[in-house]
Amino acid sequence: MQLNNEFMIQLYRTMLMIRRFEEKALDLKARQIIPGLLHLYIGEEAVATGMCAALRRDDYISSTHRGHGHCIAKGGDISLMMAELLGREKGYCRGKGGSMHIADIDLGILGANGVVAAGMPISGGAALSIKMRGKDQVVACFFGDGGSNQGAFHESLNMAALWKLPVIYVCENNQYAISVAQSRSCSIRDIYLRKDAYEIEGCMVDGNDVLAVYQAAKETVDRARRGEGPTLIECKTYRWRGHYEGEADRTYTYRTKQEIEEWIDRCPIKRFQKVLLDQGVVSQVGLNQIEQEIQSDLQKAMEFAQNCPFPEPQDALKDLYYEE
Amino acid sequence: MQLNNEFMIQLYRTMLMIRRFEEKALDLKARQIIPGLLHLYIGEEAVATGMCAALRRDDYISSTHRGHGHCIAKGGDISLMMAELLGREKGYCRGKGGSMHIADIDLGILGANGVVAAGMPISGGAALSIKMRGKDQVVACFFGDGGSNQGAFHESLNMAALWKLPVIYVCENNQYAISVAQSRSCSIRDIYLRKDAYEIEGCMVDGNDVLAVYQAAKETVDRARRGEGPTLIECKTYRWRGHYEGEADRTYTYRTKQEIEEWIDRCPIKRFQKVLLDQGVVSQVGLNQIEQEIQSDLQKAMEFAQNCPFPEPQDALKDLYYEE
């Protein structure tokens, strides 16, 4: 695949933005400035980035409890995200949602979700709507290895396959569902093979290789756009942090320090950096500049968020029903 | 497979008993003597019969809304069944359950079920219990083509496979879920192939051939008893009657008279009759005698049921909680 430099740099920038955004969030959570639950995506950035790079602005995604990466990769506004994490009035959800419910319908982000696999049927419905409206949009549906064992997985893939809907099911196999290793929750080794149960296409990719993810994404998105139905992609990857911020003392009950460190060595960002440098796409100076730009964008987002007031208590009563 | 004559005759007797029992029920429903919903198994008798013939008395089954056949094949008492259909005090459920809830825990019949696929996790739990108690019993779990699209199918097979539980999942593919042909509900042509999604064994059999069903059942039951885990068997068959008694005028909205007649020609009982006669297992006189014995047993069951009083209204308040 021939990709132009600008595009490659954009991939890099997105991954790095996700990483830095979450490092910031981690810090804010540790200092109790973020009040709610926080599930970080650090180490898995290549999946969201590669996948969303194959999407158009008017395509849809549905996300998970670990959703910041998907949102940023689909073009989400980090100021509005940060404001939401801090529970502020101008946050994406006016402070009503927090990390697990960030959505931006104008960007096709159908929402993070606090319930595992709950986005799967919702994605299918968006795809059905596309088909009924005669559009050529597609939907990318992110879910985890753990999520693949929910009934919703089966019902959704069956219906999407039956109706040949334009959905790409993206299994982010980070090998654990909280503390349960995939081998202890999933009776099949390679989840993408479950495609055969629905007579659909699918494949497995290295989820730490953003170009591999992008390539698989591009192909399946094109197929979906051509009306050839859903796909199941499995991206093997790893989460560096605990399941949620706060798990700390339990991390080593279910995985070893060594295993974590091995995966940190396979950092998708470092790895792509090397590709960019080796191929002369960007220089070290260029990388430094990107880092600075991201830091400055983040800084602005932080300022926006922190200067933004909290909602009024009574605002809790708004936004439940739409009223003309 | 070498089967002795007595066993073959017993298979025949069971199939015929199911048929005659349901013909009786059909008549009673038409005359409004049976008050509730009735889903008949006519045409599918070989499945329950072949499967249950491979089970021991202490093995378990879980059944469906179309459950009379399973119950009779597992040794259920037709008098208690008939009394239940009539809502009588001595019925299997003391009149509280009716056709869709007949159970006999002493015979391992974990219940018919009014909810499609709801028996699937329950079967898995019985199998888990067997394993935890260190027994060599097995569970046969009946469900339909329609049921295979429920989330419960996926969750159950995954868990049973993961824990190598002794369950045989018996898909009774009668090609329709009410009015929806399998091709319009199921994204895969042969449901048994969904076995691969769980890395378990499975096979397809002619569900109108009782010997074929028995043979497949025997093998998979033996495997399960040896601790080699679950199996998914698909039995292709057909229901002759409407989805429920009363559907009448809608039957031809979703299938043709011709299709039904073709399947009636493939009657599992007639077909097995021919085998028995051809192989000299039984003579026509013998067959007639079996018919008479069944008629007489049914007659007794009917008398038992009709002489049995209705429960007292206040009995409705009993049986909810177990109290010492």
Add this chain to the structure above:
Amino acid sequence: MREISFSTALVEALKEEMRRDERVFVLGEDVGRFGMIYVAKPELWKEFGDDRVRDTPISENAIIGFALGAAITGMRPVADIMFCDLLTLAMEQIVNQVAKVRYMFGGKIKVPLVICTSLGGLRFAAAQHSQHLEAWFSHVPGLKVVIPSTPYDAKGLLKTAIRDDNPVIFFEHQQLMPTTGPVPEEEYLIPFGKADIKREGKDITVISYSLMVHKVLKAANELAQQGIETEVIDLRTLNPLDKEAILKSVEKTGRLLIVHQACTTGGFGAEIAAIVAENGFDLLTAPIHRLGALDVPVPYSPVLENFVIPNEQKIAERILSIVSQ
């Protein structure tokens, strides 16, 4: 005025709305050529075809989830769940997603989604096909709850539901389907949150909805011959709830009985009783009574079912015992 059946009225509502707005479509099990929806025969399917009267696999959770996904991306789905007993399979999507997405997303989307489901059972359908679960949904902020008792109301309320930009759960009693009543040829809508006073009276207020309204009316008419004047209120929608109508009636009669087919404990009758015990306490001259099904699963045998579910006679007895206290 012409008389049509409850199920015909519902089909008319769907037809009119589907003709009016091509974003409206129906999905559910056997809704198409079999015409399970509203026991309507293939009528709807014949006009609108497989695409807009869409048979689904037996996948209740996905039916609702797909409907939701469609609703937030430009369609106006009507999702049918064959019996309310099967809503149990879709509670995750209904309660955690459908009801909450708009709020969780800060009011930035609309969810024009109707969930239709039947309840109450045909007769003698036993424990898994006879439930009345409407109370659960009244406890879920974000859902509107509609539960009509007549063809007229069914049609007008369903049309309102389909045009609403919020999720609505619409309960149809199976035993009401063949019942008939006057329905005008002209188009009309019925607003949510307006109870219908079916019968005026000064001795006691009886509040009810769905099938039970008719049983209450029969009981009331009988009691009228003994000089007892019962005011009968049909709530029609549980959320929004017409508290004003309830309190106004209690102000007049001083006595209140609530009748529903759901089992008594934890039923919607409790909510009404609680509202009146808080806001209409001084209006009451007697204890508030509830009459629901007995607190057991619905048993199969006719003798047992009849004992468990309220009927005219029991309603009349209860009214009598209250007014003669």
Add this chain to the structure above:
Amino acid sequence: MREISFSTALVEALKEEMRRDERVFVLGEDVGRFGMIYVAKPELWKEFGDDRVRDTPISENAIIGFALGAAITGMRPVADIMFCDLLTLAMEQIVNQVAKVRYMFGGKIKVPLVICTSLGGLRFAAAQHSQHLEAWFSHVPGLKVVIPSTPYDAKGLLKTAIRDDNPVIFFEHQQLMPTTGPVPEEEYLIPFGKADIKREGKDITVISYSLMVHKVLKAANELAQQGIETEVIDLRTLNPLDKEAILKSVEKTGRLLIVHQACTTGGFGAEIAAIVAENGFDLLTAPIHRLGALDVPVPYSPVLENFVIPNEQKIAERILSIVSQ
């Protein structure tokens, strides 16, 4: 007496019962080495291993269905559902199967099954992780509903639940887990259906359960300094329900407030209000009041959550307004 935490008390109950009866086992998500059950660290798993402290896939409906299958074939499972918000995925099995099989089968089987679940959320967990859904289950005949507020009750009631031959749903408030209280070393059981009078008073009865009991007590203690004597009742189990204790207290005080964290409309408070409005009407000297969460999904931002969920101050205000009417 020694003081231990709510979560330790629960783990002790499980340990004791698992030692006592080898048919007892636990299954659920992350209950094993991660020790998610009762935030207990891997303690239980270390003693009983993978087999009896069994991690499952994320398959809530199957968790309950498997537990049911095991329960009716000789085991005594304790099935853990991580949050009550996820019970929505298992409602089919819980409501149509677990609660009903014994009755539907004519009383011929026993269902010794405990469903444990946490509720109420850590703080600021937003709409899908903060629900209180206990009222739904009080509307399902066949389920016992337990909802303790102290380590002592938690232990004694969980042991009773495990020994019960009927299905029990056991709700543990997440915010109670770290709270401590006296628990004797010796074994004890607490019977279902006995409310606990936490504080005697003559001016008003406040009924509550779970976390809110503590908030009510704080409010009551403050008000005592103004001379208002609040009687505080902790129901502990919703089914069976200690109606006697409720009515007796109302007889004494004449005034009733019900407080719970679930949203007000359709909550269990309605049931209590209805019972008293029917059976204790003549005992009342004032309207019955309910104080629950506001009728919206629980919002994320602390400002908003604090506004939505009842707290000491709001409880005290409400009590004051009732007694000064």
